[in-house]
Amino acid sequence: MGDHLARGQDFESKAEKTLSGWGIFGSKYEEAADLFDKAANSYKLAKSWDQAGAVYVKLANCHLKLDSKHEAAGAYADAAHCYKKCNIKESASCLEQSVNLFLDIGRFNMAARYYKEIAELYEQEQNLEKATVYYEKAADLFQSEEVTTSANQCKQKVAQFAAQLEQYQKAVEIFEEIARYSLTNNLLKYGVKGHLLNAGICQLCKGDVVAITNALEKYQDLDPTFSGTRECKLLADLASAVDEEDITKFTSALKEFDSMTQLDAWKTTLLLRVKDHLKAKELEEDDLT
Incomplete structure (x- = not known):
């Protein structure tokens, strides 16, 4: 590792000297770029990721002096991939530089x-x-x-x-849009019921029973096969439980579905919010009686 580090420092030092000297028609930038590239490779072999990242940024600057935006964008991306191992903020910053250059050149x-x-x-x-x-x-x-x-x-x-x-309406609209697109693509049709389930769960989080019922009707119109799915049954059962403010019914509907198809962490988190809201309403009513 020490050898690779020393070689990297040597290449970097030579590149810096080249840049500070005289050069004709950009030749010093070409020469320095070659040396920075070698330095970066040596630093990577030494697993000195921050030094490799910093040198790739210098390499990108050389490419910019030579008006080679594509190469500069690539060097920024290489810098980002090195920084990814040690400095997330720098990694994101270098990727942003790379993106701006790629946008510039179409x-x-x-x-x-x-x-x-x-x-x-x-x-x-x-x-x-x-x-x-x-x-x-x-x-x-x-x-x-x-x-x-x-x-x-x-x-x-x-x-x-x-x-x-908690931006539920935005989530609903996107899931519905993806479901609509998936219906037009034979390879993606199998995923439609999942997207509609996600949209329905977001509707439940909004707590508007009328909106949930209307959404279920809309989803069955959108995809006539949806009404026969376990996903549709789950949403209908949950909507009914929310309407009746029945936590036991809500929980048993989830258990029944989960026993066949395990709910992922995202769905579980959102459904817990709905359940907690039902519990809170139940407590409020207990306080009033």
Whole structure:
């Protein structure tokens, strides 16, 4: 490791000297870029990720001096992938630089991919607000490039986070939009009932029984096969339990569904909110009697 570190420092030092000297027609930037690239590789072999990241940023600057935006964008992305191992904030910052350059040169697909990566970094940090912003940016770009599957994956994340942040109407609209699109695609049809279930759970969180009933009717019109699914039965049973303010009925409907298809953590969290709301109402009524 020590050898790799020493070689990296040597290459970096030579690159810095090259930049401070004279050069003809940008040749010093080309020479320095080659040395920075070698330095970064040595630092990576030494697992000195912060030094590798910093050198890739210097490499990106050399490419910018040579007006090679594509290469500069790639170097910023390389920097981000090194920083990912030691400094999430720097990683996100370098990916943002990379995205801006890819947008400049019309490489929207690459920009979308890196927006998604930034979103994943913030998701990892549990910063749902920032993750949502970048998943939305990624979804818009993927959509503009007609990479609809990737766009929908990002939108699904936005909807999930919106619900976690109690923005239920926004979540409902996105899940319904994804369900509508999935109905037009034979490969995605199998997922429709899941998207409609997610939308329905968000409707339950809003606590408006009329809206839930109307939504169920709308979902059965949208997909005639939905009415025969366990997902539809679950939503109908839960809506009925909420309407009757019956916690026992609510719990047994969940248990029955969960015994066949395990509810994931996201659904469980939201359904617990609905159950807690029912409990609170029950307590209020007990206090009044």
